[in-house]
Amino acid sequence: MTIVKTKEKHHFQAEIKQLLRLMVNSLYSNKEIFLRELISNASDALDKLRFEALKQPELLQKDSELKIQITADKSNKTITVSDNGIGMSEQEVTDHLGTIAKSGTQEFLSALTGDKAKDLSLIGQFGVGFYSSFIVADTVTVKTQRAGSSDENAVEWESDGQGEFTVTSIRKSNRGTDVILHLKADEKELLDDFKLRTLIHKYSDHIRFPILMVKRDEKGKETHTYETINKATALWIRPRSEIKEEEYKEFYKHVAHDFEDPLLWTHNKVEGKLEYTTLLYIPKRAPFGLWLRDHKHGLKLYVQRVFILDEVEQFLPFYLRFVRGVVDTNDLPLNISREILQKSKAVETIKSAITKRVLDLLEETAQNDPKTYAEVWKEFGAVLKEGPAEDITNREKIAKLLRFSSTKDDQETPSHALTDYLSRMRFSQKNIYYVSADSFLAARNSPHLEIFRKKEIEVLLLHDRIDEWLIASLQNFDGKSFQSVAQGALDLGSVADKVDTKERAKTEEEFKDLIDRVKKVLSEDVKDVRTTERLTTSPACLVADEQGITSQMERILKAAGQPLPTGKPIFELNPHHVLVKRIKSEVNPSRFEEWIHVLFDQAVLAEGGHLKDPARFVQRINHFLQELAWVK
Numbered sequence: 243m244t245i246v247k248t249k250e251k252h253h254f255q256a257e258i259k260q261l262l263r264l265m266v267n268s269l270y271s272n273k274e275i276f277l278r279e280l281i282s283n284a285s286d287a288l289d290k291l292r293f294e295a296l297k298q299p300e301l302l303q304k305d306s307e308l309k310i311q312i313t314a315d316k317s318n319k320t321i322t323v324s325d326n327g328i329g330m331s332e333q334e335v336t337d338h339l340g341t342i343a344k345s346g347t348q349e350f351l352s353a354l355t356g357d358k359a360k361d362l363s364l365i366g367q368f369g370v371g372f373y374s375s376f377i378v379a380d381t382v383t384v385k386t387q388r389a390g391s392s393d394e395n396a397v398e399w400e401s402d403g404q405g406e407f408t409v410t411s412i413r414k415s416n417r418g419t420d421v422i423l424h425l426k427a428d429e430k431e432l433l434d435d436f437k438l439r440t441l442i443h444k445y446s447d448h449i450r451f452p453i454l455m456v457k458r459d460e461k462g463k464e465t466h467t468y469e470t471i472n473k474a475t476a477l478w479i480r481p482r483s484e485i486k487e488e489e490y491k492e493f494y495k496h497v498a499h500d501f502e503d504p505l506l507w508t509h510n511k512v513e514g515k516l517e518y519t520t521l522l523y524i525p526k527r528a529p530f531g532l533w534l535r536d537h538k539h540g541l542k543l544y545v546q547r548v549f550i551l552d553e554v555e556q557f558l559p560f561y562l563r564f565v566r567g568v569v570d571t572n573d574l575p576l577n578i579s580r581e582i583l584q585k586s587k588a589v590e591t592i593k594s595a596i597t598k599r600v601l602d603l604l605e606e607t608a609q610n611d612p613k614t615y616a617e618v619w620k621e622f623g624a625v626l627k628e629g630p631a632e633d634i635t636n637r638e639k640i641a642k643l644l645r646f647s648s649t650k651d652d653q654e655t656p657s658h659a660l661t662d663y664l665s666r667m668r669f670s671q672k673n674i675y676y677v678s679a680d681s682f683l684a685a686r687n688s689p690h691l692e693i694f695r696k697k698e699i700e701v702l703l704l705h706d707r708i709d710e711w712l713i714a715s716l717q718n719f720d721g722k723s724f725q726s727v728a729q730g731a732l733d734l735g736s737v738a739d740k741v742d743t744k745e746r747a748k749t750e751e752e753f754k755d756l757i758d759r760v761k762k763v764l765s766e767d768v769k770d771v772r773t774t775e776r777l778t779t780s781p782a783c784l785v786a787d788e789q790g791i792t793s794q795m796e797r798i799l800k801a802a803g804q805p806l807p808t809g810k811p812i813f814e815l816n817p818h819h820v821l822v823k824r825i826k827s828e829v830n831p832s833r834f835e836e837w838i839h840v841l842f843d844q845a846v847l848a849e850g851g852h853l854k855d856p857a858r859f860v861q862r863i864n865h866f867l868q869e870l871a872w873v874k
């Protein structure tokens with residue numbers, strides 16, 4: 243058959259060139275994984291064909307036994323991975339093997355450092371796929387025929403992985419794809435029959451389609467028959483007790499297109515009103531693009547073992563979008579579409595069961611293996627924090643999974659659960675206290691904490707942007723409500739000593755005049771002025787009105803471009819502070835004003851706020867400093 247079209251040259255998308263170079267360098271010590279990746283792609287292609295054949299059974303005609311075939315050719319030094327799956331049209335070949343369509347590609351590439359070890363783990367998170375062929379091959383040829391098209395309409399793709407590839411029309415006598423690796427000179431050992439079989443067992447035993455290799459006789463000579471190397475059954479339908487840990491791990495890499503082992507998994511078969519099997523995984527690392535809007539996520543859906551759809555979001559709430567795996571059910575029709583999934587009652591039921599399973603898995607891990615749970619929290623804590631707002635039914639369950647920093651140990655890494663906080667609460671304490679700020683240091687050093695530290699009352703240190711929202715959506719935990727230490731009048735409830743209350747009344751009386759004078763000076767800036775017992779070392783601080791919002795929340799709203807409720811803060815003075823006492827006796831009205839403005843601006847700064855007139859603040863401070871220098 244004559245070739246219909248001459249060779250056409252194409253350039254890889256610029257990113258691919260960079261990716262290829264890095265991949266070959268960083269993955270060299272794991273070079274064997276190319277086989278796993280190619281077999282995984284072949285298996286996906288078979289799944290897709292079987293799915294299309296539901297509507298077009300003629301696609302399966304003449305070649306109905308779906309299989310993957312591995313051939314090693316010693317004289318030509320090639321390894322070929324063949325499948326009789328869906329194949330690719332010319333357009334699909336240039337699209338799929340010339341560009342990377344993954345979300346987060348740009349972020350991925352800019353995160354690469356050139357440091358081998360770091361890049362290796364980044365590439366792992368991103369996934370390697372087809373391009374891993376170039377770790378062992380200096381040229382790769384792909385011959386493919388799209389299911390449903392004719393033998394004359396096949397395509398050949400070829401590249402040396404240096405930046406260009408060619409596409410040629412060819413004749414191919416069967417449906418599907420052959421990936422032919424022309425091995426690099428020093429990779430000949432991969433041609434060894436035993437070696438290949440070992441690799442297939444190790445990485446691809448879980449593949450549910452048969453992986454065939456030519457059978458050899460007792461003398462090791464090739465025969466004309468083929469034999470199946472792998473188990474060739476769907477892993478998730480096998481009983482849990484028979485599945486090895488390694489098999490679970492390799493299966494994960496296949497479904498999630500991940501390079502690393504998963505962190506946790508849970509495998510369950512449900513029989514009852516609905517019948518379904520789920521195998522759910524928590525990855526070790528957040529994939530690239532987890533925070534992008536168009537990030538693809540979700541589970542692989544099978545109906546009665548037939549692959550139906552990839553990345554089905556409907557089985558998971560959004561805050562569990564990092565969970566990967568499969569769901570296989572007998573209770574959905576084979577011709578189900580994404581649109582119908584959205585309205586299905588069965589899907590809703592399975593979704594809530596899956597949600598519960600994942601939350602239970604996380605809870606168990608948190609209890610029995612805190613070290614592993616710390617890893618989960620590090621990678622996915624920020625996503626889980628979206629949970630209480632999205633999933634009211636499971637609010638309490640999710641709340642138990644949250645981790646915070648706390649004044650208990652002043653550590654930046656959040657490790658304290660709310661239940662731990664409750665167990666440490668003072669006998670008569672009514673609220674869960676928290677302070678929130680833009681950074682951990684600002685939270686830890688907040689003047690609002692002074693009295694709490696003195697009285698040894700634990701306060702949660704919130705320093706993640708989303709934390710204020712989180713607290714607002716939680717409302718309370720185990721009957722205790724959350725109380726910002728920077729909001730409202732200080733109410734230590736019955737934790738406060740009786741003596742405190744008496745003394746307070748006395749001081750208030752004593753400072754009444756001062757407070758009135760301060761109010762006049764700051765009438766534009768504050769809602770109220772009062773003395774406070776919450777400070778021990780700072781002279782003053784700002785607090786939000788009980789009904790208002792905290793200043794951290796105000797900054798978040800501002801950054802999000804939300805309209806702000808115009809609430810002025812309350813200015814509180816520490817009556818025991820030497821500066822405050824000194825100012826109290828200041829008779830010169832203009833000096834009094836200067837002092838008050840300095841204290842006010844300091845209070846704004848201490849909680850990470852912005853001054854209206856920073857230059858004026860500096861002038862005032864310098865003025866006082868100069869006086870000090872003069873005295874000396």
Ligand code: ADP
Nearest residue numbers: 283284287329330338339369371372373419499
């Ligand atoms: P991934 O598998 O993670 O999507 P790859 O780089 O491995 O990324 O493959 C890119 C795309 O090329 C696949 O998504 C698929 O559409 C196509 N592809 C790869 N191998 C095959 C194959 N054997 N048969 C059909 N299509 C394939």
